Amino acid sequence: MSMDRREFMKIAALSAVFGVGGPLLMGKLGARNLEASEFGLTPGGKRAKRWAMVIDVSKIKGPADYARITRACRKAHNVPVIPDPKHEVMWIWTDDYEHVFEGTDNPYMEANVKDQTFLLMCNHCDHPACVRVCPTKATFKRPDGIVMQDYHRCIGCRFCMAACPYGSRSFNWVDPRPYIKDPNPTYPTRMIGVVEKCTFCVERLDQGLDPACVLASNGAMVSGDLMDPNGPVRKLLASNFTLRRKPDLGTSPNVYYVIAVIGGGKNA
Amino acid sequence: MDLKSFLSEKRQAVLERWLDYVLSSYPSQTAEFLKNRKNQFANPVGNIISEGIGGVFDAVLADLEAGGQSDSGVADFLENIIKVRAIQDFSASEALGFVFSLKRAVRGEIDALGEDGEGFYKELGRLDGSVDKIALAAFDVYVRCREKIYELKADEVRKHTFRLLQQANLICETLPRKGGENDDNPEEKIG
Amino acid sequence: MAKEPKPEELLKTINYTPPKTGWMDTPVEIKPGMFCWGAKAKSLNTVGFPNARDWNPTEEDWKLPDNWQEILIEGIRERLSKYRSFRLFMDICVRCGACADKCHFYIGTGDPKNMPVLRAELMRSVYRKYFTTPGKVLGKLAGARELDLQVLKEWWYYFFQCTECRRCSVFCPYGIDTAEVTMVGRELLNLLGLNIEWTMGPVAACYMKGNHLGLEPHTIVNNIEFMLDDIETITGIKVTPTFNRKGAEILFVTPSGDLFADPGTYTCMGYLMLFHELGLDYTWSTYASEGGNFGFFTSNEMAKRLNSKIYAEAKRLGVKWILGGECGHMWRVLNQYMDTWNGPADFLEVPKSPITGTVFDNAKSTKMTHIIEFTADLIKNGKLNLDKRRNDHLKVTFHDSCNTARGMGLFEEPRYVIKNTCNHFYEMPDGTTREQTFCCGSGSGLNAGEDMELRLKGGLPRANAAKYVHEKYGVNMLANICAIDRAALTTSMNYWVPAVGVTGVHELVANALVMKGEKKRETNLRGDPLQMPEEEPEVAAGAAAPAEKTAGGKANV
Amino acid sequence: MYNGGKIFIGIIVFLGIVTFPLYYNLGRADTPPKPSLNTPVINQMKVKHCVEPKAFMRADHMQLLMQWRDSALRDGERVYISSTGERYDISLQNTCLHCHANKAKFCDRCHIYMAVHPYCWSCHFAPEKENKL
Amino acid sequence: MKAFLPFLAVIFLVLLVIVGVKTASLYFLFGVVVPYAALLTFLAGVVYRTVKWGTTPVPFHIPTTCGQQKTLPWIKQSKIENPSGTGGVIVRMLLEVFMFRSLFRNLKTEMHEGPKITYGSDKWLWLAGLSFHWSFLFIVIRHLRFFTQGVPMPVQIVEGLDSFLQIGLPLVYITDVLFLAAVTYLFIRRVTIPQVKYISLAADYFPLFLLLAIGCSGVLMRYFLRVDIVSVKTFTMGLVSLRPKIVPGISTLFYIHLFLISTLFAYFPWSKLMHMGGVFLSPTRNLANNSRIKRHINPWNYPVKVHTYAEYEEDFREKMKMAGVPVEKE
Numbered sequence A: 001m002s003m004d005r006r007e008f009m010k011i012a013a014l015s016a017v018f019g020v021g022g023p024l025l026m027g028k029l030g031a032r033n034l035e036a037s038e039f040g041l042t043p044g045g046k047r048a049k050r051w052a053m054v055i056d057v058s059k060i061k062g063p064a065d066y067a068r069i070t071r072a073c074r075k076a077h078n079v080p081v082i083p084d085p086k087h088e089v090m091w092i093w094t095d096d097y098e099h100v101f102e103g104t105d106n107p108y109m110e111a112n113v114k115d116q117t118f119l120l121m122c123n124h125c126d127h128p129a130c131v132r133v134c135p136t137k138a139t140f141k142r143p144d145g146i147v148m149q150d151y152h153r154c155i156g157c158r159f160c161m162a163a164c165p166y167g168s169r170s171f172n173w174v175d176p177r178p179y180i181k182d183p184n185p186t187y188p189t190r191m192i193g194v195v196e197k198c199t200f201c202v203e204r205l206d207q208g209l210d211p212a213c214v215l216a217s218n219g220a221m222v223s224g225d226l227m228d229p230n231g232p233v234r235k236l237l238a239s240n241f242t243l244r245r246k247p248d249l250g251t252s253p254n255v256y257y258v259i260a261v262i263g264g265g266k267n268a
Numbered sequence B: 001m002d003l004k005s006f007l008s009e010k011r012q013a014v015l016e017r018w019l020d021y022v023l024s025s026y027p028s029q030t031a032e033f034l035k036n037r038k039n040q041f042a043n044p045v046g047n048i049i050s051e052g053i054g055g056v057f058d059a060v061l062a063d064l065e066a067g068g069q070s071d072s073g074v075a076d077f078l079e080n081i082i083k084v085r086a087i088q089d090f091s092a093s094e095a096l097g098f099v100f101s102l103k104r105a106v107r108g109e110i111d112a113l114g115e116d117g118e119g120f121y122k123e124l125g126r127l128d129g130s131v132d133k134i135a136l137a138a139f140d141v142y143v144r145c146r147e148k149i150y151e152l153k154a155d156e157v158r159k160h161t162f163r164l165l166q167q168a169n170l171i172c173e174t175l176p177r178k179g180g181e182n183d184d185n186p187e188e189k190i191g
Numbered sequence C: 001m002a003k004e005p006k007p008e009e010l011l012k013t014i015n016y017t018p019p020k021t022g023w024m025d026t027p028v029e030i031k032p033g034m035f036c037w038g039a040k041a042k043s044l045n046t047v048g049f050p051n052a053r054d055w056n057p058t059e060e061d062w063k064l065p066d067n068w069q070e071i072l073i074e075g076i077r078e079r080l081s082k083y084r085s086f087r088l089f090m091d092i093c094v095r096c097g098a099c100a101d102k103c104h105f106y107i108g109t110g111d112p113k114n115m116p117v118l119r120a121e122l123m124r125s126v127y128r129k130y131f132t133t134p135g136k137v138l139g140k141l142a143g144a145r146e147l148d149l150q151v152l153k154e155w156w157y158y159f160f161q162c163t164e165c166r167r168c169s170v171f172c173p174y175g176i177d178t179a180e181v182t183m184v185g186r187e188l189l190n191l192l193g194l195n196i197e198w199t200m201g202p203v204a205a206c207y208m209k210g211n212h213l214g215l216e217p218h219t220i221v222n223n224i225e226f227m228l229d230d231i232e233t234i235t236g237i238k239v240t241p242t243f244n245r246k247g248a249e250i251l252f253v254t255p256s257g258d259l260f261a262d263p264g265t266y267t268c269m270g271y272l273m274l275f276h277e278l279g280l281d282y283t284w285s286t287y288a289s290e291g292g293n294f295g296f297f298t299s300n301e302m303a304k305r306l307n308s309k310i311y312a313e314a315k316r317l318g319v320k321w322i323l324g325g326e327c328g329h330m331w332r333v334l335n336q337y338m339d340t341w342n343g344p345a346d347f348l349e350v351p352k353s354p355i356t357g358t359v360f361d362n363a364k365s366t367k368m369t370h371i372i373e374f375t376a377d378l379i380k381n382g383k384l385n386l387d388k389r390r391n392d393h394l395k396v397t398f399h400d401s402c403n404t405a406r407g408m409g410l411f412e413e414p415r416y417v418i419k420n421t422c423n424h425f426y427e428m429p430d431g432t433t434r435e436q437t438f439c440c441g442s443g444s445g446l447n448a449g450e451d452m453e454l455r456l457k458g459g460l461p462r463a464n465a466a467k468y469v470h471e472k473y474g475v476n477m478l479a480n481i482c483a484i485d486r487a488a489l490t491t492s493m494n495y496w497v498p499a500v501g502v503t504g505v506h507e508l509v510a511n512a513l514v515m516k517g518e519k520k521r522e523t524n525l526r527g528d529p530l531q532m533p534e535e536e537p538e539v540a541a542g543a544a545a546p547a548e549k550t551a552g553g554k555a556n557v
Numbered sequence D: 001m002y003n004g005g006k007i008f009i010g011i012i013v014f015l016g017i018v019t020f021p022l023y024y025n026l027g028r029a030d031t032p033p034k035p036s037l038n039t040p041v042i043n044q045m046k047v048k049h050c051v052e053p054k055a056f057m058r059a060d061h062m063q064l065l066m067q068w069r070d071s072a073l074r075d076g077e078r079v080y081i082s083s084t085g086e087r088y089d090i091s092l093q094n095t096c097l098h099c100h101a102n103k104a105k106f107c108d109r110c111h112i113y114m115a116v117h118p119y120c121w122s123c124h125f126a127p128e129k130e131n132k133l
Numbered sequence E: 001m002k003a004f005l006p007f008l009a010v011i012f013l014v015l016l017v018i019v020g021v022k023t024a025s026l027y028f029l030f031g032v033v034v035p036y037a038a039l040l041t042f043l044a045g046v047v048y049r050t051v052k053w054g055t056t057p058v059p060f061h062i063p064t065t066c067g068q069q070k071t072l073p074w075i076k077q078s079k080i081e082n083p084s085g086t087g088g089v090i091v092r093m094l095l096e097v098f099m100f101r102s103l104f105r106n107l108k109t110e111m112h113e114g115p116k117i118t119y120g121s122d123k124w125l126w127l128a129g130l131s132f133h134w135s136f137l138f139i140v141i142r143h144l145r146f147f148t149q150g151v152p153m154p155v156q157i158v159e160g161l162d163s164f165l166q167i168g169l170p171l172v173y174i175t176d177v178l179f180l181a182a183v184t185y186l187f188i189r190r191v192t193i194p195q196v197k198y199i200s201l202a203a204d205y206f207p208l209f210l211l212l213a214i215g216c217s218g219v220l221m222r223y224f225l226r227v228d229i230v231s232v233k234t235f236t237m238g239l240v241s242l243r244p245k246i247v248p249g250i251s252t253l254f255y256i257h258l259f260l261i262s263t264l265f266a267y268f269p270w271s272k273l274m275h276m277g278g279v280f281l282s283p284t285r286n287l288a289n290n291s292r293i294k295r296h297i298n299p300w301n302y303p304v305k306v307h308t309y310a311e312y313e314e315d316f317r318e319k320m321k322m323a324g325v326p327v328e329k330e
Helices: A005-018 A021-030 A063-077 A129-133 A159-163 A202-206 A212-216 A232-239 B003-009 B011-023 B028-036 B044-065 B075-087 B092-111 B114-121 B124-167 B179-190 C007-012 C041-046 C068-082 C084-091 C104-109 C116-131 C133-142 C149-159 C167-171 C178-191 C197-209 C217-235 C264-278 C300-317 C329-336 C338-342 C371-380 C402-406 C412-421 C452-473 C483-496 C505-512 C538-556 D004-018 D020-024 D040-044 D054-075 D092-099 D107-113 D128-132 E004-023 E027-054 E086-099 E122-146 E153-162 E174-192 E194-199 E202-224 E229-240 E252-270 E272-281 E309-323
Strands: A038-040 A051-056 A092-096 A117-121 A139-141 A147-149 A221-225 A255-258 C250-253 C282-284 C321-324 C368-370 C396-398 C477-480 C501-504 D079-081 D087-089 E109-111 E117-119
Touching: A038 D054, A051 A117, A051 A232, A063 A092, A063 A117, A063 A212, A129 A139, A129 A159, A212 A221, A221 A232, A232 A255, B003 B011, B003 B044, B003 B092, B003 B124, B011 B028, B011 B044, B011 B092, B028 B044, B028 E194, B044 B075, B044 B092, B044 B124, B044 C104, B044 C452, B075 B092, B075 B124, B075 C452, B075 C483, B092 B114, B092 B124, B124 C452, B124 C483, C041 C197, C068 C084, C068 C116, C068 C178, C084 C116, C084 C178, C084 E027, C084 E272, C104 C452, C116 C133, C116 C149, C116 C178, C116 E194, C133 E202, C149 C178, C167 C178, C167 C402, C178 C300, C197 C300, C197 E309, C217 C264, C217 E309, C250 C300, C264 C371, C264 C483, C264 C501, C264 C505, C300 C321, C300 C338, C300 E309, C321 C329, C321 C371, C329 C338, C329 C402, C368 C371, C371 C412, C371 C505, C396 C412, C412 C505, C452 C483, C477 C483, C477 C505, C483 C501, C501 C505, D004 D020, D004 E027, D004 E272, D040 D092, D054 D092, D054 E229, D087 D092, D107 E229, E004 E027, E004 E202, E004 E252, E027 E229, E027 E252, E027 E272, E086 E272, E122 E153, E122 E174, E122 E229, E174 E194, E174 E202, E202 E252, E202 E272, E252 E272
Parallel strands: A051 A255, C250 C282, C250 C321, C321 C368, C396 C477, C477 C501
Antiparallel strands: A038 D079, A051 A221, A092 A117, A139 A147, D079 D087, E109 E117
């Protein structure tokens, strides 16, 4: 189609005024932020360059500990308890060594490590596969490293679930509300058809509080800034042998597990 | 690079220019239709022209290659185009002018090279010779087409009167009954 | 070399933007080869048309009556109140352009006024000016214009450059049929005596003598007798048809073109041989000796006047039903108009094949059956002994005639007959057949000699498709079921694809038909030697042929 | 042939469809909604005010809510400083509904009137009292 | 030029409202008088035009047949493209009205030189036409929520479907996007395809500009320069309950929207937009191809002068006798 420039300009101008271009143009002009209003950070919130979590496996003794921690999480975020395992929604849960650190076990390794139960949650990876695959950018990574899930945008395609190597994401197959016994009225629930997962308790961090699980762990879990060399996280990492899950995948997870080693004597 | 290889390389570009020149002889709304509607059945004129000039162009290249001695079969392509133009509202010069506009198209492509194209100008004389040769052939085809049209007119009249003449015993019995049709046979070469 | 214009400058000479003058301001130019001569006073007077005079379209003065505008405006007003199609099609076109490139004349000529939408706008613009408020008030802004001499000449030029083939109406989202506008346009022009002689001559002839060619009764009989001689020469069988015979079961009506000009005559011989073989109780009529209806290209009233002869003759002769030959616009008229004009034909019976007993329910009211329906039924019931090998030298394609395609829907019957009479059948490409078929370019009374260029341009899309199957499959014969096609396509093919001949379907039938008691055929109906494959011994020939036929027949059922 | 009957029916159907709102509303009370401000928190306010002026909130609250949602969720900025300089925690449940603790009599009235079905409530809790109502 | 004047006309209409409402405060005129007048013009005009068509007879039976006719029982009839009964006609009309069947015929695979297969530009006309008309229908139905107290369930369903994507707040309507895109396309093709540009009249551009302006003002009101829709509905309910009242605080944008729609309504019956009604009446589509089965009556069928057999025989008796053709009178 050959068309001289003037004609092109004419058409372009007309379609800009009337056509699809119009609303966009007007949108810029008409965006109605009240002039003086602004948004800001909550004063006294916890900030970090890169949030990370260290779980000292040895400090969590038995089922009661695990239950207390997971219950705290469920309570804080209105995570439903759905009996049907196919429909389960989990932000933090447990599994054994073989599954958690798949491929690193051997028949002769230390029994108290091998038989240990581990707490699992979203690893808030540095290179999250889930973020890459999300078609609507419903899942995204904050500058401080927390991988977030925006339920308003989630279309339930579940690509992220397929992408996540840690199984950290749950899909709401059913309306979760009937499965929340005693809901936390200050926190929303999710709706059927969206994916959800651990948020590192971002809303608590912003208010200056520790994550619910950390609070309930009696010191077994520590969250903090990985980039702060003097912070609690780095101190623990420096003085303990730690593992991360599936490091060879290149996702660079930010949840570290302190493993008791022989001579460490913690359980001896 | 000689002119021949240059033109082979630029075949598509030259043909596009040429097609534009040819189509500029049609009303502008129609030129667009002829150019852009690709279905050969919905747009026979446009397709006959664009295919035809391709064929003629290749014949010119072959003639260049053979140093003006080529006797390749350009006739079919020429016929296809000229058959169409012979019945459209063109005078003989308008109908056949398209052949000469190949010269313009080629020069346009060379001019686009700027100084790099200087070398080709020397060879243009030979190209012009080939084009002229084809133009002369085109005149023959055009005249044949026009003659064919008058024959068709006459033929229709003859068909309408054949039975009457037959009835009036004005047709010699020895004449083959299908005489009219057999006479047509030599003309079939035109297609 | 510097004197040569730069490429960009050259490109500027090509102007793809529409011209500065819109179509309303582009006056008509009456070009040679694109129109037919004006109707003669003699022809118009024969049928009592107004404003009869001899005139020449190329002259400035068309010798119009002084109040010609008034006559036309009144004419439009009358037709607006008589035809919903006309009024509606004047009102609802949105100029979406879907029809624009569907017209064979536009494809062939490139003249924008041959786009169906614009052809109709020629009329609409005047309608708006005189019959709508916006047009009266806003004038050109509302697409309205005065009816002046230029407009009138434009009408005449372009309404006689439309073959009323209805291809545009297939693609129109509202089914706007430009043929309806053309028909009204021609009616209006007739009010001023502005017709074409190629149409008006046949109309006058048909009115007085019963057929377009003006064949008088004895000529018809003579013509057919010539064919009978040829048939006897070829088959050794003496066929004896009857004329104007009272008490026959069936009246047979076919376009008179089949009586007269090749290759239609071969089709006519086909009918004669088929009916003889069946022993059909039928008669020809010299009074109703025309199936076609050039009146239809003149005015609705004239068409009705010509058509009336068919029922009148059927009644006079006391036949039970009517059989119609292969023709295009004849069947548009018979299918969509005849019963309305001249019915009800309650003196006839619902057509019933005396050979197979099939009742043609689809002609329950008109009592008239298409011969292709009739023959297809015969073949289906195994009543014909057909030797397809006799058509083996033919590679056949089928051209759907506009009128039987888009005004009737006769698609499968002719194909069935062809496939049962020929071994080699190839379809032309999609988009050029059936309801999307291209016109021959000479329909609706435009197949004159003086508009040969117009016809060849209009015939190009069809010929182009035929050329494609010729080159791809070696097709050398274009079958059709229309007398105008047989005449017009012969010429068109001769120009565009000379290697392809033209035939009626019943010529193929007759060539394949093994008749009782016939002698060994040496030639086909055209007198060309029969190129049968290596013959079996002569004694066995008779037996072998039917066997072959049955096998073929089964395969095709 | 006219097909007068069919055309007549067609015209009647057309008129019936086009005039639908005229007769559909017959006998229905035409009462614009009045959102209630009668909640303990609002009643305690000396100067009754929302986060932004009333006129703005009436027309644009949905847009504000969306900005809130994106700000809190995506940017982590959970404080809204209004055009009058007041600071609010960004939270539908904990800020908006703190005052407007009467969703049914506040939010729903207009939403029902306008046949708007915001999907806020499929995740966010309406105030507890109302849940039990 | 043909496009420019209609463009100016629409601009003028917009300015008229701005001046009328903002400067002269003619709220009652633009809010009440004009809409009522437009609606009355629309209803009366459409009925008038339709009745005018309806009272014009269909003298002949002229369906355009696009498939195999009803014939011998062993040949398969194309019952929709060439219907022989009412059922087929109804299906054909439904396809035509709701799916634009005839335009769809344009959609054909095209053969290029070489093995490449592409589609012609024509499917875009079908697609844009279909999107535009369906979007418009959805939009009109959606708008009923402004005109009904206790919004009917079907309207709410349509609204729900339309905002199904749940993008933004207020939720983006799919049809808003489709509508503007389709109308823009229809405009662009009118000015860029030379053939279509050549046949286009000012009367073809005006409705396009009007629709674009209506669409844009609506979109602006919903997504960008929001108006208080509760007030708007209070106002519109006043209109439909025939107790019109001016509700204060509604922005001028709304009056522009309302006025443009009123213009569209008033313009509708006197323009090509009447194809809405006309498409149902087209004799090439709404008739069955059964004219050989059942006689179609032409109400103005009149006797014509014919050349009778008697006259014919009078002319040719001797020649007929000579040729052995029987005659009535010896």
